[in-house]
Amino acid sequence: MITYRLACHEDLPVVVDLHRKIFGKMGASFLPKLGKKCLLDLYTHILSINPRSSFVAQDDSNIVGFLVGVTDT
Numbered sequence: 860m861i862t863y864r865l866a867c868h869e870d871l872p873v874v875v876d877l878h879r880k881i882f883g884k885m886g887a888s889f890l891p892k893l894g895k896k897c898l899l900d901l902y903t904h905i906l907s908i909n910p911r912s913s914f915v916a917q918d919d920s921n922i923v924g925f926l927v928g929v930t931d932t
Contacts, residue, residue, distance in 0.1 A: 866913035866925065871902045873922045874915065878902075905929055 866874065875898045893901075905927060906913055916924035 861916050861918050861923065863914055863916050865911060866906060866915045866927075868903065868906060870915050870922060870925075871899055871906070874902055874913075874925045875899050877922070877925060902927070 875895050878898055879895070902913070909929070912928050914926045915922045916926075
């Protein structure tokens with residue numbers, strides 16, 4: 860069963876891996892090419908500014924998706 864919850868800093872390495880995998884398969888040219896460190900810094904910054912802006916989807920204990928809502932990074 861998939862559940863949804865607010866993301867926390869411990870989730871971000873998995874979010875970064877999913878980001879690169881998902882956007883890479885969609886043919887996006889910019890975001891998936893950012894390095895892991897850059898993406899981790901970006902998501903850390905977003906989560907620090909607004910801790911209620913990011914969510915993860917979990918199947919048991921595995922993160923299988925994420926949602927980030929921002930108007931300005």
